[in-house]
Amino acid sequence: MKQVELTPGYWISPVIKGGWQLSTGHSLTKSIEEDSAISDIQTFVSAGISTLDFGDIYTGVEVLVGKALRQINDPSAVHLHTKYVPNENFLENYDRSDARDIVARSLDRLGVSRVDLVQFHWWRYEAHHYLAALEELFILKEEGLIREVGITNFDLPRLQEMVVSGFKPASAQLQYSILDRRPEEGMVEYCIENGIGILCYGTVAGGFLSERYLNAPEPSSFETRSNVKYKLIIDDFGGWALFQELLTLLDSIAHTHQTDIGTVASAYTLAKPGVKAVIVGARNVSHLPNNLLIPEIALSPSESASIAAILDRSTGPTGPVYDLERYNERHRSIMHTNNN
Numbered sequence: 054m055k056q057v058e059l060t061p062g063y064w065i066s067p068v069i070k071g072g073w074q075l076s077t078g079h080s081l082t083k084s085i086e087e088d089s090a091i092s093d094i095q096t097f098v099s100a101g102i103s104t105l106d107f108g109d110i111y112t113g114v115e116v117l118v119g120k121a122l123r124q125i126n127d128p129s130a131v132h133l134h135t136k137y138v139p140n141e142n143f144l145e146n147y148d149r150s151d152a153r154d155i156v157a158r159s160l161d162r163l164g165v166s167r168v169d170l171v172q173f174h175w176w177r178y179e180a181h182h183y184l185a186a187l188e189e190l191f192i193l194k195e196e197g198l199i200r201e202v203g204i205t206n207f208d209l210p211r212l213q214e215m216v217v218s219g220f221k222p223a224s225a226q227l228q229y230s231i232l233d234r235r236p237e238e239g240m241v242e243y244c245i246e247n248g249i250g251i252l253c254y255g256t257v258a259g260g261f262l263s264e265r266y267l268n269a270p271e272p273s274s275f276e277t278r279s280n281v282k283y284k285l286i287i288d289d290f291g292g293w294a295l296f297q298e299l300l301t302l303l304d305s306i307a308h309t310h311q312t313d314i315g316t317v318a319s320a321y322t323l324a325k326p327g328v329k330a331v332i333v334g335a336r337n338v339s340h341l342p343n344n345l346l347i348p349e350i351a352l353s354p355s356e357s358a359s360i361a362a363i364l365d366r367s368t369g370p371t372g373p374v375y376d377l378e379r380y381n382e383r384h385r386s387i388m389h390t391n392n393n
């Protein structure tokens with residue numbers, strides 16, 4: 054897979070393997086089998102999806118990635134993107150030594166001396182220490198423990214505050230998809246102007262954007278926390294009927310391009326200005342052949358116009374990036390905010 058330059062000198066695959074699906078507790082019904090998860094990581098890397106996204110709070114995943122790395126011929130060809138997510142109950146009394154401790158723990162779990170990207174998340178802006186935490190990450194970068202510092206889920210005013218304060222992140226990981234276009238309210242433009250690469254999650258809406266849900270009745274019970282999260286996004290998008298219209302259109306586009314709905318949906322987002330990569334969650338290798346096609350799919354002007362006509366009728370989600378997840382009880386209640 055042809056790589057893209059995320060920030061000067063740092064190249065990644067434009068499709069990233071998402072690791073949340075491998076964490077303990079992600080599935081509400083099934084557990085992950087360690088040996089196959091490790092061999093799946095190797096298969097993705099050999100196929101060209103060389104960038105892995107995971108997090109300090111994805112239970113068990115950093116250790117799993119570390120084990121996979123030790124069995125890969127050239128581990129330096131793998132791009133490791135973790136996160137730093139301080140516990141919510143600690144934010145008022147935040148001590149920046151936490152950043153150092155958590156990054157050291159990530160390196161230890163991964164068995165590496167430097168991680169390529171640490172993406173910083175902060176649960177509550179009312180607790181003001183996020184700039185101190187970010188500054189500490191930049192110090193760790195200076196010390197060589199982190200190659201690049203990124204952020205995830207911060208809104209535009211906070212990103213502007215970081216840049217003005219001299220802490221410009223290399224990347225912003227955001228929920229950005231055909232269903233959720235909140236980043237288009239200023240965030241995308243600012244990232245482009247400032248050379249901050251956008252890494253998108255949610256591009257297949259936890260699997261909702263797939264043949265499995267085409268013409269299916271609206272579900273009321275869910276297998277994964279991801280499904281719970283994205284069903285709320287579908288509700289905000291305009292509900293199940295409008296979502297079905299979109300799925301039907303994406304299905305016909307997928308037939309034209311000889312691929313599947315999820316691939317078209319991810320390709321739609323990858324082609325957006327400012328987007329450097331899409332992060333697609335993987336429980337196993339079943340979607341890998343289609344995931345590899347994502348950068349190859351170019352939608353025609355008429356396909357794009359048909360999609361736009363449906364999106365024009367959608368009602369949301371609206372508001373700043375991640376505000377619903379931060380402040381709206383429906384969205385917020387599925388988050389685990391003290392996992393570290």
Ligand SMILES: NC(=O)c1ccc[n+]([C@@H]2O[C@H](COP(=O)([O-])OP(=O)(O)OC[C@H]3O[C@@H](n4cnc5c(N)ncnc54)[C@H](OP(=O)(O)O)[C@@H]3O)[C@@H](O)[C@H]2O)c1
Nearest residue numbers: 071072073106254255257258259260263315316333334340
């Ligand atoms: N920064 C954050 O706050 C944040 C939040 C969420 C996620 N993330 C990151 O982003 C990654 C992906 O996001 P997500 O977890 O929300 O999930 P997602 O990528 O929207 O959905 C992943 C699921 O979709 C299905 N899928 C993948 N490709 C498909 C295809 N071509 N056709 C049909 N189904 C397909 C698979 O489910 P089945 O195996 O069941 O088919 C897969 O487990 C995560 O793993 C994580 O690394 C970050």
